[in-house]
Amino acid sequence: MLSLFKDAAIPLQREEALAQARRLLVSSLNKGMIPSWDLFFLELPVLDSAEDLEAIKENFLRLTQWFFLEDILNLEATEFFFHSFDKSQRMTYSGEKISLHIPLHPEDWQLWLEIISIKYKQNWNVQNPFCSFFGELYGKNYRFSMIHGSTSPGGISKLMLRCLSKKPHAITSFGNSEILVDLVKNKKNMLVAGSTGSGKTSLLTSLLDYVTQDEHLVVLEDTYEIISEHPHQTRFLSGDTVQTSLRSYLAYSLRLSPDRIILGEMRSHEVVPFLMAMNTGHKGLMGTLHASSAADALNRVALLFTLYAGEANLAFEKVMELICRNLEYVVFMENKKVKEVIKILGSDKGVPFFETVVGEKKNFSF
Numbered sequence: 001m002l003s004l005f006k007d008a009a010i011p012l013q014r015e016e017a018l019a020q021a022r023r024l025l026v027s028s029l030n031k032g033m034i035p036s037w038d039l040f041f042l043e044l045p046v047l048d049s050a051e052d053l054e055a056i057k058e059n060f061l062r063l064t065q066w067f068f069l070e071d072i073l074n075l076e077a078t079e080f081f082f083h084s085f086d087k088s089q090r091m092t093y094s095g096e097k098i099s100l101h102i103p104l105h106p107e108d109w110q111l112w113l114e115i116i117s118i119k120y121k122q123n124w125n126v127q128n129p130f131c132s133f134f135g136e137l138y139g140k141n142y143r144f145s146m147i148h149g150s151t152s153p154g155g156i157s158k159l160m161l162r163c164l165s166k167k168p169h170a171i172t173s174f175g176n177s178e179i180l181v182d183l184v185k186n187k188k189n190m191l192v193a194g195s196t197g198s199g200k201t202s203l204l205t206s207l208l209d210y211v212t213q214d215e216h217l218v219v220l221e222d223t224y225e226i227i228s229e230h231p232h233q234t235r236f237l238s239g240d241t242v243q244t245s246l247r248s249y250l251a252y253s254l255r256l257s258p259d260r261i262i263l264g265e266m267r268s269h270e271v272v273p274f275l276m277a278m279n280t281g282h283k284g285l286m287g288t289l290h291a292s293s294a295a296d297a298l299n300r301v302a303l304l305f306t307l308y309a310g311e312a313n314l315a316f317e318k319v320m321e322l323i324c325r326n327l328e329y330v331v332f333m334e335n336k337k338v339k340e341v342i343k344i345l346g347s348d349k350g351v352p353f354f355e356t357v358v359g360e361k362k363n364f365s366f
Contacts (some may be wrong), residue, residue: 001301002195005238005279008132010310011285013048014048014051014052014055014065014189015057015134017045017047017048017052017056018055018056018059018092018311019104020044020045021040021048021056021059021243022105022107022111024043024044025060025111026038027065028040028300029111029114029115029118030117033118034064034115034118034119037060037061037064037191037247038329038334039059040060041057042307048354051352057313059105059108061107062103062104063108063111063112063275064115066112066261067155068103068104068138068139069103069138070138072090072100072102073137073138073161073241074138075090075104075141076090076092076093077090077092077093077160077163077195078091078092078139078163078197079089079160079161079162079163079197080100080160080161080163081092081097081158081160082102082158082159082160082161083155083256084158085102085104085105085106085108085109085110086102087090087099087107088101088102089098091197093336095335096105096117099170102291103241103305105160108110109157110149110157111154113146113157113159113234115148116144116146116159117131120133120135120144122146124146124148125148125162126148126150128147128148129146129147129148129150129151130145130147130151131144131146131149132144132145132146132222132223133223133224134164134223134224134225137161140163140164140166141163141164141165141166141227142161142162142163142164143161143162143164143223143225144159144160144161145159145161146158146159146160146164147159148177157305162225162336163333164225164227165202165227166227167200167227168202168205168208168209168227168228169203169205169206170206171206171207171209171210173336173348174199174203174333174336174337174338175337176276176338176341176358177339178180179341179357180203180207180331180338180341181207181210183329184284184286185209185210186206186210187283187284187285188284188292189261189278189282189283189284189286189289189326189327189328189332190285190286190327190328190329190330191287191288191289191301191327191329191330191331192286192287192288192289192330192331192333193268193288193289193290193291193293193294193300193330193332193333194205194288194290194291194297194332194333194334195290195292195330196290197333198334198335198336199333199336199337200265200288200289201226201248201265201288202223202263202288202331202336203331204226204262204264204286204288204337205226205227205228206324207286208226208228208230208262209228211260211284212229213230213231214232215232215233215259215260215284216228216233216256216257216258217230217233217235217258217259217260217261217262218232218233218234218235218236218237218244218253218256218260218261218262219233219235219236219262219264220235220238220249220250220261220262220263220270221222221236221237221238221246221264222237222238222246222264223234223237224237226262226264233257234253234258236249236252236253245269245270246263246269246270247268247269247270247272250263250270250273250274254273254277254280254282259284259287260283260284261274261277261285261286262280262287262289263285263286263288264287264288265287265288265289265290265310265364266287266288266289266301266304267289267290267304268304268307268308269308271301271304271305271308272305272309272310273309274287275301275305275322275323275326275327278326279322279325279326280325289301291332293332293340293351294330294332294340294341294342294359295342295352295354296323297319297330297332298320298327298330298344298352300355301323301327302316302320302323303349305319305323306319313320316350317347318352320347320350320351320352321346321347323344324344324346324347324353325346326344326350327344328343328344329341329342329343329357330342330343330344331356332359338358339358339359340356340358340359340360341356341357341358341359342354342355342356342357342359343355343357
């Protein structure tokens with residue numbers, strides 16, 4: 001066996017050794033493999049000293065085992081934003097963003113993210129520059145969102161981690177809990193609306209605790225975020241094909257005799273079968289939607305339906321009528337609290353009418 005140290009034929013300086021080790025690691029990653037240290041060690045070039053070997057091993061384990069993340073992820077946060085090796089942040093529960101130090105060499109940043117994508121079996125590259133998936137780190141659940149550097153002028157890839165609770169939050173933490181629980185128990189069709197990070201999915205997850213145990217839930221999501229211990233649930237996670245889209249899964253779910261259909265987020269084609277399920281008499285349907293107010297949520301649903309209804313080509317007025325005849329309540333979230341709850345009464349010439357149950361009183365808005 002060749003010596004790895006000073007008496008070897010071709011000694012390397014520390015930086016040269018680290019650079020060579022990076023190239024070896026890239027070669028393995030290009031084959032879709034994360035090597036163990038024992039196998040990687042056998043591929044190393046001759047080195048100048050035991051200290052060089054220790055430096056390479058430390059860097060290898062930092063990239064492949066991510067020990068440096070444990071202390072970072074134990075900090076108080078709702079999200080982590082890894083913009084680059086020297087520009088990362090965590091967002092606290094109060095919304096404050098605090099800078100983080102990431103102990104990675106600039107040349108290791110992309111390697112680290114490539115290793116993450118391989119570990120979680122994600123197809124993430126120049127051809128597929130975006131991916132979002134569920135993952136666990138140090139006993140905690142996260143939604144990973146990765147953006148490949150090929151999408152930006154600077155060429156720097158990014159990672160965002162959204163913290164997901166393993167157990168639902170107490171329903172009382174959102175405010176107006178009695179009203180919300182009553183809506184669930186009475187199987188009202190409802191949407192939870194709000195901005196990114198407002199608490200939409202957290203509230204929806206907590207509400208599922210109040211669904212009776214004998215009901216069959218069908219839960220549909222893009223990324224696994226709705227965590228429920230309900231004993232009778234069927235889950236679908238969307239994929240990249242038409243057959244594995246939320247729209248297709250919604251069509252399949254109607255054949256499963258669901259007592260409730262839960263839609264993680266309404267954003268495109270799935271709005272059509274979701275509303276049509278309500279229109280055919282299904283009750284207790286719940287979903288989330290990005291919107292700036294409870295009233296705006298109705299307008300957004302109508303716009304999505306109009307855009308994605310295909311050949312149906314319904315007039316906006318008719319679409320709003322369909323929505324207001326079947327959707328019963330909208331809950332609007334802001335800063336993890338319930339800010340508005342409206343009860344939908346109907347519509348006239350495309351204008352929805354509703355009663356404000358929680359929030360500033362108004363009859364209709366647009």
